[in-house]
Amino acid sequence: MSNRHDDNNGLLDEDPALDYILHQEMGQEESPKGKIGCLGMAFIVLLPIGYGLLHFIVICPLTALF
Numbered sequence: 001m002s003n004r005h006d007d008n009n010g011l012l013d014e015d016p017a018l019d020y021i022l023h024q025e026m027g028q029e030e031s032p033k034g035k036i037g038c039l040g041m042a043f044i045v046l047l048p049i050g051y052g053l054l055h056f057i058v059i060c061p062l063t064a065l066f
């Protein structure tokens with residue numbers, strides 16, 4: 001029996017089809033869940049900026065008049 005590590009390149013046995021199926025299933029389990037997406041990220045970033053602009057351009061000048 002050989003002690004070389006490259007004798008068995010498969011995950012479980014020498015069947016490459018089984019290795020491919022296992023590789024695909026492991027990749028599906030590692031995929032991230034709950035992606036926020038581009039629109040959600042833009043909303044999170046632009047909402048505070050929009051509020052700041054509204055506050056300093058509209059609300060502050062209106063309250064300074066009184």
